[in-house]
Amino acid sequence: MSHETCPSVKNILLLDSDGKRVAVKYFSEDWPTNSAKENFEKVVFNKTQKTNARTEAEISMFENNIVVYKFVQDLHFFVTGGDYENELILATVLQAFFDSVGLLLRGNVDKKEALENLDLILLCIDEIADGGIILETDPNVIAGKVASNSIDSGAPLSEQTLSQALATAREHLARSLLK
Template structure:
């Protein structure tokens, strides 16, 4: 286990699963653009029917811990490795969500 938690990616998808904004911090897990898009599609199809509007939800897909939250027609996801702490990933998600909210209100 690493001393410092590592975020694999941050995804913002629309209500149809299309990219709004994505940032991958590791090319080891998804070396090609096609692999990244396939991962995004998998994440979206497995989570879009859940009710993650009030609080963040946690799931595990393909040995990745994913914390996600939906607001209006945007879906926010933070991905970490299977050994990452869900609370840390949830804090990253909340911080990113708050920052986007501040930027869009101005």
């Protein structure tokens, strides 16, 4: 009841081109077991894989939930919200997820890169929503928060300073948008 008025997301999913999980995070109790979750992912993936969600985010409804999604290379990004949720808020969250992953992977957004930097992807999801409540929607801020922590941890970004990393990432992103 109390969450009804506060915009929230039920899950954030990142699947590969076979519908397999790269990283998923569920905030809602709607899917209590792993098989319920996998089933939802399967339905959503099968019903969306033929659509063209590469230039603009697409949208559909499943089991009384709104799902917005966007694909790039072999990665499928999904954000799910309740029946009543403002579609544009969900799309904003999706775009935030999509763009910050782009920044963090410095424009090389594909499954291989995503798995190699899985820690960044997981931290990114963690910075976007807490228990379903939207924490941040600005991709630069999200990527900044995630990247700042990986500076001296020896992750692939470590050779560069933060500002360098972000600059390259932005450049990559801009280039991919211009394509």
